[in-house]
Amino acid sequence: MFEKSVAELGRALIAGEVSAVELARLFLERIDTHRNLNAFLDVRPEVTLAQARAADARITKGDATPLTGVPIAHKDIFVTRDFHSTASSRILKGYMSPFDATIVERLGDAGMVVLGKLNCDEFAMGSSNENSHYGNVLNPWDRSAVPGGSSGGSAAAVAARIAPAATATDTGGSIREPAAFSGITGIKPTYGRASRWGMIAFASSLDQAGIMTRSAEDAALIFNAMLGFDPKDSTSVERATEDYTRSLDLDLKGLRIGVPQEFFGEGLQADVEKAVREALAEYVKLGARLIDISLPNAALGIPVYYVIAPAECSSNLSRFDGVRYGHRAAHYTDLIDMMKKSRSEGFGPEPKRRILIGTYVLSHGYYDAYYIQAQKVRRIIADEFQRAFRECDLIAGPVTTSVAFGFGEKAADPVAMYLSDLYTVPGSLAGIPAMSIPCGFGAKNRPVGLQLMANYFDEARLLGAAHRYQQATDWHKRLPPLVQSDR
């Protein structure tokens, strides 16, 4: 049962083949069995089982949605009333939110049952999940490898089948990179589609919630309940709701897939390139056409990102002052000293680094040279995507330059870590929908992801193209060794 997809679980629940309480117990047990992965930060069986009982009552009444009773876990960036919300930071240790994030509320309204909160990089800053105050998450495929970040707990939970689905967030690649490293499906929608209300802010002009699942079909089902206009989020887009499953039977014949040459340059490891090229060949077999495109300034995405994201982070994280909530230092001399000590003790090294960069680039005399210049180059990159989409329907390429790296390999060198987002940052800067789907294995039998990107609001076609690939291949059905031995 734990290997079933969200779609299958929803059908089994409605058919009465399994109850929501049985499913909740099964996955809670799996969380416990695989607690050494360190994917979960807060689990409260009494909360989960109460939600499951309510879901069962709803199913009995005939009032179920396709998601009612299906378990899900939330990245610990979304605030929740019933579980701690920490952003994996010491500064929010034990924090209990007075409200649920809109995404949490909507999925709850659909009847999904919350298994708990998932580990991630502190304030979603990182590419390996090594920046959590609560310890590393291990990659279920190979425990000596990172699961990717920042949504590392979400990726590991779905990969290890200890949650059928998990929410995640993407600022510069925090959904796609861990999805690729952990061999699962991960998608971020167009910026503005997913409500940011109750999503602990990192870089507001980039932050976007998405979902991690086993398949594109499951992601489409969950998007139906999760996305849509939210008046509480000032950057939420006002558009009619839509059915994200409507193009799952997309005809790939004649679909134009743009392949950016810049994504296959120096730095791309041969094993990743091979798996990605084979995936592209599979698309050709399915009827798609490959078109060479160019995104000449994509590589500038990293420097742009490391101005804009730290700038916005330094502003957003100024709210943590030890006054209203969060950690307060035990000893201090006056108000300023209290704030300085509280923040210094509460934030880990990566948020501190980014706050310092951000404070500097926003400071008097440097604002135009750094922040405004970065925003201008951001537009150059976004415009290049628009030019590319005149020639193609989707863009495809690698998600990462390599398969998952080992713990400690990049942790001491921030710049090396930042460069692991080379292929994911451009799509985040443009604000377009983008996803990663499993497309094979590379060195040390670690998973490889194929990146697919679409133009604004074209999620349904993006999911359709991914679904068709997943119907023709079985990479997304492969199980990590530790899950195989659970059977």
Added chain:
Amino acid sequence: MALTLSDVKRIAHLARIEVTDAEAGQALGQLNDIFKLIEQLQSVDTSGIEPMSHPLGGSQRLREDVASSTENREANMRNAPSQQDGLFLVPKVIE
């Protein structure tokens, strides 16, 4: 451009983060590496290009100027490190 140790300390003070000399020294090297990366942007010709602050552009949406229900005070203050009579307590600011 390279930062100095006193730059790091000044920025840390502005950001309200306490740093020891050892931490500032370590941060200095890392920040300068990061600024080397960022410096690439200075050579890009951006004349005539509008800064992009939101992927979809448009103006800030404003809500109707009407009162909305507020969360209750007790729940909102539950996480306060120090409070009394519904107020947040901080070290004395005005003598």
